[in-house]
Amino acid sequence: MVPICDLFESHLTVTDLQRSMTFFGQTLGLELAEVFWDRRVVFYWIGGAATQCSGYGRWGPGPSG
Numbered sequence: 001m002v003p004i005c006d007l008f009e010s011h012l013t014v015t016d017l018q019r020s021m022t023f024f025g026q027t028l029g030l031e032l033a034e035v036f037w038d039r040r041v042v043f044y045w046i047g048g049a050a051t052q053c054s055g056y057g058r059w060g061p062g063p064s065g
Contacts, residue, residue: 017042 014020017040024030030044
């Protein structure tokens, strides 16, 4: 598998946040940056936490406030 190494920012709305976390974290190997359970929002680092301004966010169903 070719590693994901360069993306400034992207956001997706998903129907199953926990399933999405498993896929992006375990399958794709992205490093978890931050989780906001009350807002149903998860962010991952692309290229690791040492990279500047790289993030990939997922929103669960419903308002993300």
